[in-house]
Amino acid sequence: VSDIPRDLIHPLKTMDKSTQRMLRLINQLLEFRKMQNNKLALSLEETDVIAFLYEIFLSFGDVAEQKNMNFRFIPSIPSYKMFLDKGNLDKVTYNLLSNAFKYTPQGRQIKVIVQEKENNAIIAIEDQGIGIAENKQQSLFIRFENLVDRNLFNQSSTGIGLSLVKELVEMHKAVITVDSKLGEGSCFKVD
Secondary structure (H helix, E strand, C coil), X not given: CCCCCHHHHHHHHHHHHHHHHHHHHHHHHHHHHHHHXXXXXXXXXXXXXXXXXXXHHHHCHHHHHHCCXXXXXXXXXXXXXXXXXXXXXXXXXXXXXXXXXXXXXXXXXXXXXXXXXXXXXXXXEEECCCXXXXXXXXXXXXXXXXXCCCCHHHCCCCCCHHHHHHHHHHHCCCCEEEXXXXXXXXXXXXX
């Protein structure tokens, strides 16, 4: 990095971020294709969900700092072991957090909450973002459905992320729900 002229550092970082976004999109499309062909199998291993999610939480620290967010990790228990597909949980959490940061204005709050209830782990991503109208929440997880007005924060969406999240969650015999109010924020829960 020290050999790169200063005026090229920012454009190169932007190119890298764009490339990473494109790679994630391509990988999501490949995941869909595997699901359609029933070739996507879970690779389960015993994992401490709290420690695993905390690592993902830390990876969003720079974004939270850039947007001046109050970004918090709130586990109700110190550890919780269960069998899961770590790659799929990473995709689910990454998509939910990416959306939270994408649709939450600067200076607001995003929380990652982990609880245990009746021998189940409950993972919640709660934000103080723009929220989702009640009549649009029904089709939120439908593939290629873009529910958010493109003019809000000038953000575009492929409509792939949440439908992939739902399918990955259901592969684990889990359920995802959303509670949202326009102008107040959203809370996505995986139980």
